[in-house]
Amino acid sequence: MMIIDFLARIGRLFIGFLGTAGRLSIFTGVAVSHCFRPPFFPRLLLQQMISIGYYSLPVVGLTTLFTGMALGLQIFEGSSRFNAEGSVAWIVAIGMTRELAPVLGGLMVAGRVGAAMAAEIGTMRVTEQIDALTTLSTNPFKYLIAPRLIAGTTMVPFLVLIGMIIGILGGYLVAVNILGFNSAGYIQNTWDILETVDIVTGIVKAGVFGFLVTLMGCYHGYYSRGGAQGVGAATTNAVVTASILILTANLVITQLFFSN
Amino acid sequence: MNDTQPKISLKDVRKSFGSKVVLDGVDLEVGRAESLVVIGGSGTGKSVTLKCILGLLRPDAGTIMVDGEDVTRMRGAERERVLNKFGMLFQGAALFDSLLVWENVAFGLIQGQGMRRGAAKEVALEKMAQVGLGAEVGELGPAELSGGMQKRVALARAIATDPEIIFFDEPTTGLDPIMADVINDLIVNSVRSLGATALSITHDIASARKIADRVAMIHGGKIIWTGPVGDLDNSGNPYVDQFIRGSAEGPIQMEVLRP
Numbered sequence A: 001m002m003i004i005d006f007l008a009r010i011g012r013l014f015i016g017f018l019g020t021a022g023r024l025s026i027f028t029g030v031a032v033s034h035c036f037r038p039p040f041f042p043r044l045l046l047q048q049m050i051s052i053g054y055y056s057l058p059v060v061g062l063t064t065l066f067t068g069m070a071l072g073l074q075i076f077e078g079s080s081r082f083n084a085e086g087s088v089a090w091i092v093a094i095g096m097t098r099e100l101a102p103v104l105g106g107l108m109v110a111g112r113v114g115a116a117m118a119a120e121i122g123t124m125r126v127t128e129q130i131d132a133l134t135t136l137s138t139n140p141f142k143y144l145i146a147p148r149l150i151a152g153t154t155m156v157p158f159l160v161l162i163g164m165i166i167g168i169l170g171g172y173l174v175a176v177n178i179l180g181f182n183s184a185g186y187i188q189n190t191w192d193i194l195e196t197v198d199i200v201t202g203i204v205k206a207g208v209f210g211f212l213v214t215l216m217g218c219y220h221g222y223y224s225r226g227g228a229q230g231v232g233a234a235t236t237n238a239v240v241t242a243s244i245l246i247l248t249a250n251l252v253i254t255q256l257f258f259s260n
Numbered sequence B: 001m002n003d004t005q006p007k008i009s010l011k012d013v014r015k016s017f018g019s020k021v022v023l024d025g026v027d028l029e030v031g032r033a034e035s036l037v038v039i040g041g042s043g044t045g046k047s048v049t050l051k052c053i054l055g056l057l058r059p060d061a062g063t064i065m066v067d068g069e070d071v072t073r074m075r076g077a078e079r080e081r082v083l084n085k086f087g088m089l090f091q092g093a094a095l096f097d098s099l100l101v102w103e104n105v106a107f108g109l110i111q112g113q114g115m116r117r118g119a120a121k122e123v124a125l126e127k128m129a130q131v132g133l134g135a136e137v138g139e140l141g142p143a144e145l146s147g148g149m150q151k152r153v154a155l156a157r158a159i160a161t162d163p164e165i166i167f168f169d170e171p172t173t174g175l176d177p178i179m180a181d182v183i184n185d186l187i188v189n190s191v192r193s194l195g196a197t198a199l200s201i202t203h204d205i206a207s208a209r210k211i212a213d214r215v216a217m218i219h220g221g222k223i224i225w226t227g228p229v230g231d232l233d234n235s236g237n238p239y240v241d242q243f244i245r246g247s248a249e250g251p252i253q254m255e256v257l258r259p
Helices: A002-035 A042-054 A057-082 A085-126 A129-135 A140-177 A183-193 A196-222 A227-258 B046-054 B076-083 B101-112 B117-130 B135-139 B147-159 B177-194 B205-211 B229-234 B238-245
Strands: B008-017 B020-030 B035-039 B061-066 B086-089 B165-169 B197-202 B214-219 B222-228
Touching: A002 A140, A002 A196, A042 A085, A042 A140, A057 A085, A057 A140, A085 A129, A085 A140, A085 A183, A085 A196, A085 A227, A129 A140, A129 B046, A129 B086, A140 A183, A140 A196, A196 A227, B008 B046, B020 B035, B020 B046, B020 B222, B035 B205, B046 B061, B046 B086, B046 B165, B046 B197, B086 B147, B101 B117, B101 B135, B101 B147, B117 B135, B117 B147, B117 B177, B147 B165, B147 B177, B165 B177, B177 B197, B177 B205, B197 B205, B205 B229, B214 B229, B214 B238, B222 B229, B222 B238, B229 B238
Parallel strands: B035 B197, B035 B214, B086 B165, B165 B197
Antiparallel strands: B008 B020, B008 B061, B214 B222
């Protein structure tokens, strides 16, 4: 009997997983389809773009600035062990554009924007505001979710682009002011090593991460249940799942870009 | 469409959540321009009935007709067309807290009917005046209002689009008796002036007596009694008697552990 119980438990977990995966897939499909079908809500879209793009700038800027600086110091220390100090400029440049700006930017946006979305939409759910939208002939997917998804997918790439520049600037500041590099030489090295594909990889990642963060925020908020505790759980889940998805997607996209 | 056809009719509507049966074959008819109040205890399926009619929940079985159209399986644009006939007052008011009060009231006009903001604001202020709210309240946020005022704003929002059918979900819950009576009066007046069909759910008997033409009692997921509001006191139904007396003794047993 013990074995049967054990198997039953695994079965239930698996069925639960399939149910969630199915629900998420349908949610994603419906949400994306509403992004392309009128009516559109330009006011709400603009509002979301400002909230996601503009107000996340300080957080993303600080994160990438400090990471760029620390990276510069670390690479200098590491590369000096085999007399390759000259590699600081190009490791910072490639590291920031391909990996660090998109991933760290995505994670910071998940914490700032994804959490806020889950909390806001979750509260609207438990206070029946989403039902109220429906009874007022307004589709909640169009009114609440589509503007957020569009804003997230389009604004995070801009954020990350700025993050890349600030991150490289951080490395430059450390190299020139602390490590004694020649300013013009450092900039020249950075410029020489960067290729379009480095930037494009980072931007593509940023778009995908922006989509994932807003999708998770909306999904967990939309299906939150059970008052304040439910909204709290939705917020946590939105950030945790978005972070895991960002890290997973990062690996997949990196692999895709380099397999050919 | 003839006049004898009921505005809303439910036939054998069933809904379960997991193994918990909430609606166990509900049959209900609401006539044109009639005000029907469904009474019943907490957790007897009152809210679920309303949500099934609105399509917020999908019944497992049975049919729901609005104006002779089966709305049970409707989707998308078709459902939106039917929803345009409805206004609803939610239990917790459910005002959008990201919008100003007047924007809340005007929401159905702007988003649902595509009215211009300026024109919609005028209508909204007119509807707010109908429920005794001045224009200055319109510029506030919903969070700045008391419970009674929020209910009135929600009522103004529900009637703003001049709906043919209005649902009231526990309109007086959480209000003091005087404010409850004010809301009851407003409901009666606004339903009458619109000539609308009203379906309310409540466990407040005083409210039911005031706003109902006809009363139905739901218990255990079924409608167990319906009759004109005048018959409420001599319904001959022990469940109804117990409910309107508000007594713990009787056929309805609450799930409470006795000491």
